[in-house]
Amino acid sequence: MTLHHFVLILHLLAAAVWVGGHLLLAICYLPTALKKKDPQIILNFEKKYEALGMSSLVILIATGIWMAYDFGVTFETWFSFSSGIEKVVSIKLILLFLTFICAICAQFFVLPNLNETNIHRMAVIIISVTTIAVTMLVLGSTIRYGGL
Ligand code: HEM
Incomplete structure (x- = not known):
């Protein structure tokens, strides 16, 4: 096994x-929380998942950038949208930035005073982050075919 292959396996586990x-949060817990108007269901999930989720995101970023360098997609080439793999990496970095924005909105503006009347705001954030995550996965799957 090459080092790249090992790093890819870490990337896939974290993904x-x-x-x-x-997906579990968006498909299983969120609909129940909305139906029962019970934000505690979301807060309990967040509490249990936070450490694991954050570690997996850190691993995704570190291994992703590592593999991008293996493909010659280095810092200076990011956001030039010039080659197939570089395009995918740059779009992934933009989506990563959007994920950070969603996390900041959730942590500072929505979660601190989440209640039954504003629970739909959390739903918008959860669905956005989940859609972004699935898009990142689909984009990743294009790299073995040369990217976009
Ligand atoms: C939520 C975040 C992410 C998810 C869910 C994700 C998911 C994936 C998946 C499913 C693959 C497919 C691997 C294969 O073809 O077998 C992949 C590949 C890849 N990802 Fe990510 N990724 C994420 C973030 C990132 C980031 C932030 C970067 C870099 C800036 C990155 C760079 C790469 C690269 C370079 C590959 C190609 C590896 C290879 O085929 O050897 N990823 N990703």
Whole structure:
């Protein structure tokens, strides 16, 4: 096994945790929380998932950038949208930035005073982050065919 292959396996495990966790939240917990108007269901999930989810995101970023360098997609080439793989990496970095924005909105503006009347705001954030996560996975899958 090459080092790149090992790093790719770490990337895939972290992607499974990140995408899987968000799909579970969006498909199983969120509809129940909305139906019962019970924000505690979301808060309990967040509390249990936070450490695992954050570690998986850190691993995704570190391994993703590592593999991008293996493909010659270095810092100076980012956001030039000039080659197939570089395009995918740059779009992934933009989506990563959007994920950070969603996390900041959730942590500072929505979660601190989440209640039954504003629970739909959390739903918008959860669905956005989940859609972004699935898009990142689909984009990743294009790289072995040369990117976009
Ligand atoms: C939520 C975040 C992410 C998810 C869910 C994700 C998911 C994936 C998946 C499923 C693959 C497919 C691997 C294969 O073809 O077997 C992949 C590949 C890849 N990802 Fe990510 N990724 C994420 C973030 C990132 C970031 C932030 C970067 C870099 C800036 C990155 C760079 C790459 C690269 C370079 C590959 C190609 C690896 C290879 O085929 O050897 N990823 N990603």
